Structure formats: C-alpha cells, structure tokens
Amino acid sequence: MRDLKLVLLHPLPLDGSIWPRALWGLADDVVAPTLYSVGDSLPDWAAAALELAGSDDLVVVGNSVGGSCALEVARLARTKVRSVVLVGAKAGVRPEPAFRDAAVRVLCEEGIDVAWDRYWADLFAPDAASEVVAHARSIAHGIDIEHLVNGVRAFHNRPDRAELLAELEMPVTIVRGQHDRIPKNPEHLASTLRDGRFVEVPGAGHFVSIERPDALVSIVREAILTVT
Numbered sequence: 001m002r003d004l005k006l007v008l009l010h011p012l013p014l015d016g017s018i019w020p021r022a023l024w025g026l027a028d029d030v031v032a033p034t035l036y037s038v039g040d041s042l043p044d045w046a047a048a049a050l051e052l053a054g055s056d057d058l059v060v061v062g063n064s065v066g067g068s069c070a071l072e073v074a075r076l077a078r079t080k081v082r083s084v085v086l087v088g089a090k091a092g093v094r095p096e097p098a099f100r101d102a103a104v105r106v107l108c109e110e111g112i113d114v115a116w117d118r119y120w121a122d123l124f125a126p127d128a129a130s131e132v133v134a135h136a137r138s139i140a141h142g143i144d145i146e147h148l149v150n151g152v153r154a155f156h157n158r159p160d161r162a163e164l165l166a167e168l169e170m171p172v173t174i175v176r177g178q179h180d181r182i183p184k185n186p187e188h189l190a191s192t193l194r195d196g197r198f199v200e201v202p203g204a205g206h207f208v209s210i211e212r213p214d215a216l217v218s219i220v221r222e223a224i225l226t227v228t
Helices: 021-025 042-053 065-076 097-110 112-123 130-141 145-156 162-167 186-192 213-225
Strands: 004-009 029-031 057-063 081-087 172-177 196-201
Touching: 004 042, 004 065, 004 213, 021 213, 029 042, 042 065, 042 145, 057 065, 057 213, 065 081, 065 145, 065 162, 081 213, 097 112, 097 145, 112 130, 112 145, 172 186, 172 213, 186 196, 196 213
Parallel strands: 004 029, 004 057, 057 081, 081 172, 172 196
Antiparallel strands: none
C-alpha cells in the first residue's frame, strides 16, 4: 500500500488550525488546509485539497462544510480515498438562497461578532467550556470577512451528494455530537451505506474537533485501522 495521508477539512467559520495535534501521529502525513482563499466553489475547494494531498492514499475527515468538501474529494478521487469521516455534515442539500444572502449581508455590513452570535454561537454544546468557545471565536475573528463570505457561499451553493454518499464503497463514519442536529437520523443513515458506521460523541455540539478532541482522535484512529 502507498503511504497513507490524513486530510482534515475545516468547518465554517473556523480554519485548519482547529484539529487536535494528536492526529498528526496517526498517519504518514497530514494536511489541514484553510480553503477560503480558493473561492466560493466547494468542488474547487476539493480540487485544491487533492492537489495538496499528492499521490498518497487518503483518509479524509471533514466537519460541517468540511464534510461536504470531503464528499467532493471522494467523488474526484475514488481510487485514492480509502475512508471518509463526516462530522456534523449532511450530503443532501435543501437550497436556502435567502438565508445565504442574509448571512453574507450580516458579515459584510455588521461584522463577525454579530454573525457569530447569530449563526454559530449556538452550535456548541450547552456546557461547552468557555475557553473553548472563546478560542473558536478568536479564530473566526482572524479570518477575512471576504473569505468567510466565500465559505458561506461554498456551503449554500454546494452540490447535493446524497446519491454519491449512498454509492461510496469505502468505509464511511458518520459522527454527530450529542447536542448537534446535523445530520438527522445519523444511525439510520449509516445503516443505509455500503460500509457505514455511526458514532455519537457525548457532550459535544457541532464542532467535535475542539469540543471533544480526544474522542475525535479515537474515531479517526479507528477509521485508519480499518484500511491499514
């Protein structure tokens, strides 16, 4: 088998710094890009991630919009992707152009503080550590508004990949934090896949990688063990 590379794809409005450092010890190499500068097309994000990944076999982990990007990576490189881990992500799309445009307007006219409180603050578990939430908010503050707008548009304009997910032959792990709402009916979803499993992370909300990093490391380790 070729060397195994771990590809970590960040959620909105965070970046590639949010992944637990322990993940770097699980594979031959790890890439955790921040993709906003690529533009507002999720297929373009996936192509950029694949270019960084090179020719190795891949285990792809994505949270939220990063999960949607992981599915795009799997679509573009089915022979390279050995396993996919989707954290708080959904393959199906219900277009919400009015919500997208409102979020862009809030970011551009009212700024990240208002947007954070309106769209992202409630995605953490109710008892999430205050320092964890504060750290996440500081990451969002450090990202250019134009780049966050790219992220909003990439998420809301993403292709529907429900059919693709159902067709994937590699192992797919569906992960949902205990307090998250995404995806709906995750255990049933995993049971419908060709090689799927579901893991719920106790005490976590939407951003498992920073709310329960040890749990995520264990999940990714198991995903890697299934293909090595």
